[in-house]
Amino acid sequence: MKLVPLSDRVVLKQMEAEETTKSGIVLPGQNKEKPQQAEVVAVGPGGLVDGKEVEMKVSVGDKVIYSKYAGTEVELDDVEYIIVRQSDILAVIEA
Amino acid sequence: MKLVPLSDRVVLKQMEAEETTKSGIVLPGQNKEKPQQAEVVAVGPGGLVDGKEVEMKVSVGDKVIYSKYAGTEVELDDVEYIIVRQSDILAVIEA
Amino acid sequence: MKLVPLSDRVVLKQMEAEETTKSGIVLPGQNKEKPQQAEVVAVGPGGLVDGKEVEMKVSVGDKVIYSKYAGTEVELDDVEYIIVRQSDILAVIEA
Amino acid sequence: MKLVPLSDRVVLKQMEAEETTKSGIVLPGQNKEKPQQAEVVAVGPGGLVDGKEVEMKVSVGDKVIYSKYAGTEVELDDVEYIIVRQSDILAVIEA
Amino acid sequence: MKLVPLSDRVVLKQMEAEETTKSGIVLPGQNKEKPQQAEVVAVGPGGLVDGKEVEMKVSVGDKVIYSKYAGTEVELDDVEYIIVRQSDILAVIEA
Amino acid sequence: MKLVPLSDRVVLKQMEAEETTKSGIVLPGQNKEKPQQAEVVAVGPGGLVDGKEVEMKVSVGDKVIYSKYAGTEVELDDVEYIIVRQSDILAVIEA
Amino acid sequence: MKLVPLSDRVVLKQMEAEETTKSGIVLPGQNKEKPQQAEVVAVGPGGLVDGKEVEMKVSVGDKVIYSKYAGTEVELDDVEYIIVRQSDILAVIEA
Numbered sequence: 001m002k003l004v005p006l007s008d009r010v011v012l013k014q015m016e017a018e019e020t021t022k023s024g025i026v027l028p029g030q031n032k033e034k035p036q037q038a039e040v041v042a043v044g045p046g047g048l049v050d051g052k053e054v055e056m057k058v059s060v061g062d063k064v065i066y067s068k069y070a071g072t073e074v075e076l077d078d079v080e081y082i083i084v085r086q087s088d089i090l091a092v093i094e095a
Numbered sequence: 096m097k098l099v100p101l102s103d104r105v106v107l108k109q110m111e112a113e114e115t116t117k118s119g120i121v122l123p124g125q126n127k128e129k130p131q132q133a134e135v136v137a138v139g140p141g142g143l144v145d146g147k148e149v150e151m152k153v154s155v156g157d158k159v160i161y162s163k164y165a166g167t168e169v170e171l172d173d174v175e176y177i178i179v180r181q182s183d184i185l186a187v188i189e190a
Numbered sequence: 191m192k193l194v195p196l197s198d199r200v201v202l203k204q205m206e207a208e209e210t211t212k213s214g215i216v217l218p219g220q221n222k223e224k225p226q227q228a229e230v231v232a233v234g235p236g237g238l239v240d241g242k243e244v245e246m247k248v249s250v251g252d253k254v255i256y257s258k259y260a261g262t263e264v265e266l267d268d269v270e271y272i273i274v275r276q277s278d279i280l281a282v283i284e285a
Numbered sequence: 286m287k288l289v290p291l292s293d294r295v296v297l298k299q300m301e302a303e304e305t306t307k308s309g310i311v312l313p314g315q316n317k318e319k320p321q322q323a324e325v326v327a328v329g330p331g332g333l334v335d336g337k338e339v340e341m342k343v344s345v346g347d348k349v350i351y352s353k354y355a356g357t358e359v360e361l362d363d364v365e366y367i368i369v370r371q372s373d374i375l376a377v378i379e380a
Numbered sequence: 381m382k383l384v385p386l387s388d389r390v391v392l393k394q395m396e397a398e399e400t401t402k403s404g405i406v407l408p409g410q411n412k413e414k415p416q417q418a419e420v421v422a423v424g425p426g427g428l429v430d431g432k433e434v435e436m437k438v439s440v441g442d443k444v445i446y447s448k449y450a451g452t453e454v455e456l457d458d459v460e461y462i463i464v465r466q467s468d469i470l471a472v473i474e475a
Numbered sequence: 476m477k478l479v480p481l482s483d484r485v486v487l488k489q490m491e492a493e494e495t496t497k498s499g500i501v502l503p504g505q506n507k508e509k510p511q512q513a514e515v516v517a518v519g520p521g522g523l524v525d526g527k528e529v530e531m532k533v534s535v536g537d538k539v540i541y542s543k544y545a546g547t548e549v550e551l552d553d554v555e556y557i558i559v560r561q562s563d564i565l566a567v568i569e570a
Numbered sequence: 571m572k573l574v575p576l577s578d579r580v581v582l583k584q585m586e587a588e589e590t591t592k593s594g595i596v597l598p599g600q601n602k603e604k605p606q607q608a609e610v611v612a613v614g615p616g617g618l619v620d621g622k623e624v625e626m627k628v629s630v631g632d633k634v635i636y637s638k639y640a641g642t643e644v645e646l647d648d649v650e651y652i653i654v655r656q657s658d659i660l661a662v663i664e665a
């Protein structure tokens with residue numbers, strides 16, 4: 001099963017918060033505030049949203065920062081997704 | 096009797112939450128938070144909504160994710176429906 | 191005396207909630223939550239509402255579902271009416 | 286002195302609530318909830334209101350139902366008036 | 381010093397509430413709720429306000445009724461003024 | 476260092492409240508409610524603000540009355556400024 | 571890794587508040603209210619934002635004052651950034 005977003009919605013999957021110790025060991029994030037970093041999993045078609053043309057700018061695979069209070073959490077096949085409007089995505093993280 | 100939605104409204108019927116045990120036995124959802132998954136039962140005609148043209152994108156039979164706080168619950172002939180605006184539908188679930 | 195609604199208003203009269211026992215006896219609704227089903231009694235002319243063209247889609251005699259928190263209750267000649275905007279009507283009930 | 290409303294405002298004068306007993310005697314309303322029925326006393330010129338053209342549809346002498354929480358109460362020469370926007374008038378009462 | 385209002389603002393000066401006793405003696409208002417009657421002292425130029433053309437309809441010297449919760453009180457040279465938008469003026473009082 | 480406001484912003488510097496005693500002695504304002512009078516220190520370029528054309532009407536050196544709850548206080552080089560939108564300026568004070 | 575803002579967003583990095591004592595010694599800000607001064611680190615492309623054309627006016631390296639309650643704090647590679655809309659930037663500080 002997969003999620004096909006409507007309109008200007010984007011399906012995100014949160015990235016695991018990791019912490020690298022000085023010795024280089026990576027500790028998976030635990031008891032930490034949820035990061036607002038996520039990976040784009042699916043992108044809606046854009047088009048007329050509330051009477052205004054929206055062009056989609058993000059692509060599947062993009063790593064993004066999204067607005068803290070935005071989005072709806074959805075669980076599908078035991079995976080948790082967040083569905084946001086593209087306007088709730090603040091920036092793309094480039095390597 | 097059937098519900099014929101006006102404007103950009105969509106009539107939904109909530110999908111039963113099911114849980115499959117490891118042995119394959121399906122247990123009907125009980126004491127679980129209401130899932131936001133539903134099936135489209137009827138679709139309004141769209142058209143001018145608050146002065147803006149709305150084109151309907153969902154179809155009867157679609158399985159959808161809708162926004163948690165949206166919609167009006169309606170009971171007709173002992174069946175419970177939720178009537179939402181199309182803009183409250185976040186994504187279609189494809190098999 | 192009769193109510194002639196202005197603009198995109200619709201005058202509704204609430205339908206009596208009835209309950210049919212298994213034996214077929216009909217018990218008038220009592221101590222039950224007010225249903226949101228009503229019959230259309232009068233329909234405004236539509237036209238420009240807040241600068242946007244509204245076309246009236248419901249007709250006198252239609253049975254409709256309306257939004258729970260919408261409308262103004264009005265009593266005239268000992269009959270109680272609800273006056274709503276057409277946009278507060280969610281769906282028409284067809285037999 | 287008289288009130289000349291601006292824009293889409295309408296000056297109303299509340300109608301006395303009356304109660305006719307079965308014997309036909311009319312008792313003036315007392316300790317009753319204020320009815321939302323009023324008579325139109327003066328009508329503004331309409332025109333551009335918040336950038337949108339408004340055409341006045343009510344006339345002096347019309348008996349109308351107005352929205353419960355709308356309007357400003359004004360006292361002039363010991364008479365109490367309510368000034369509302371035309372959009373707060375829900376319906377005209379016809380005999 | 382004088383106040384020159386910008387945009388669609390109007391400078392008002394509240395009228396003294398007076399009470400005429402039956403014998404014709406006029407008692408200046410005291411311990412009474414502030415009347416919403418005021419005299420227009422200065423009128424802004426109108427023009428584009430929030431992207432919408434506003435034409436000024438009131439003139440200096442007009443006696444007006446204004447909306448209870450509108451306006452900013454300003455003291456200049458020991459005189460108290462109220463600055464409102466023209467849309468907060470409900471009606472002109474004509475003699 | 477100087478502040479160059481963007482868009483329809485105006486940089487203000489509050490005027491010292493002064494009180495003239497009957498004998499003509501001027502006492503600098505103390506323990507008094509902050510006056511809403513200020514002098515214009517810098518004016519933004521105007522232009523398109525939230526999609527609407529804004530023309531700047533105030534000039535550096537103007538003494539103005541501004542809306543009580545508007546603006547952001549900013550300290551630069553130990554001087555305190557208030558940055559407001561031009562629409563928060565109610566009137567210019569002319570001598 | 572770097573942040574590439576979308577739409578009318580601007581990535582800011584807060585400037586360290588410093589305090590110069592009379593003797594000329596600079597003390598780094600400590601226990602002081604966070605200043606709203608920041609340096610522009612990255613600027614979005616502008617374009618259509620909520621249906622309205624936005625032209626970007628700030629540039630990387632600009633020192634700016636931004637609105638106190640605006641923006642989202644983001645941490646990347648142990649550096650803290652604030653992402654705001656350009657409309658939340660009140661003024662540029664020029665030397």
